[in-house]
Amino acid sequence: xxxxxxxxxxxxxxxxxxxxxxxxxxxxxxxxxxxxxxxxxxxxxxxxxxxxxxxxxxxxxxxxxxxxxxxxxxxxxxxxxxxxxxxxxxxxxxxxxxxxxxxxxxxxxxxxxxxxxxxxxxxxxxxxxxxxxxxxxxxxxxxxxxxxxxxxxxxxxxxxxxxx
Numbered sequence: 001x002x003x004x005x006x007x008x009x010x011x012x013x014x015x016x017x018x019x020x021x022x023x024x025x026x027x028x029x030x031x032x033x034x035x036x037x038x039x040x041x042x043x044x045x046x047x048x049x050x051x052x053x054x055x056x057x058x059x060x061x062x063x064x065x066x067x068x069x070x071x072x073x074x075x076x077x078x079x080x081x082x083x084x085x086x087x088x089x090x091x092x093x094x095x096x097x098x099x100x101x102x103x104x105x106x107x108x109x110x111x112x113x114x115x116x117x118x119x120x121x122x123x124x125x126x127x128x129x130x131x132x133x134x135x136x137x138x139x140x141x142x143x144x145x146x147x148x149x150x151x152x153x154x155x156x157x158x159x160x161x162x163x164x
Contacts, residue, residue: 001041007100013107027107029115031149037110041095048077048091050110052117055085056125063087063125070117076109079117087121089113119149127153 004023008015014026021042027035037050056063067079067087077091089110093102122130130147134154137144144151 003098003100004039004041004046004103007103010100011104025107027111027114029111029118032115032118035111035114037107044095045092046095046098048089048093048106048110050077050089050114052079052087052089052114053121053125054087055081056087056121057129058127059124060085063121066120066124067117070113074109074113076106077113079113123150123153130154 001017001021001023005015005017007013008023008025015023017023022038022040025037025039027037029035032052035050035052037048040047040049064081071078076093077089080088080090082088091106093106127150130150131153134144134147134150136142137147138154147154
C-alpha cells in the first residue's frame with residue numbers, strides 16, 4: 001500500500017484510507033465528474049473496483065452488449081455488474097513488485113474507460129429519462145448545460161439527430 005499512497009500523494013489525487021488494506025481514490029473526469037476507485041490489497045492481489053453507472057432504466061441488452069464489446073479491448077479492468085445491476089470497472093492484479101508506473105497505468109485505464117464510456121452508457125440506458133429531464137428543464141427555463149451532450153435525445157428539439 002505504500003507505493004499506492006506515495007503515488008496518490010505525488011499526483012495530488014484525492015484519497016482516503018478506509019482501513020489497513022483499502023483506499024478509495026477519487027479521479028476527476030470530464031464526462032463523469034468524479035470516479036471513485038476502491039483499491040483493496042488482500043493476500044497477493046490488488047482488487048480494483050470503480051463505480052461507473054447505476055443499473056440502466058431501459059435497453060439493458062444494448063447496454064450489456066456495448067460493455068462486453070469494450071471489454072475485449074481493455075487493459076487491467078473490465079466492465080462488470082453487481083447484484084443490483086449497477087455497472088463497475090473491476091480488476092485484480094498481483095501486488096508483487098507493483099511499481100508507481102504500473103499503478104499510474106492502472107488508474108489511467110480506470111479513468112479513461114469510466115470517463116469515456118459514461119455518456120454512451122447514459123445514452124443507451126437512460127435515453128427516456130434524459131429526454132424527460134431536458135423537457136422539464138427547458139419548460140421552466142432552467143439550464144441544460146450538463147445535458148448538452150444529449151441534446152439530440154430531446155423530443156421536439158430542432159437539432160435532434162445533429163452532430164456536435
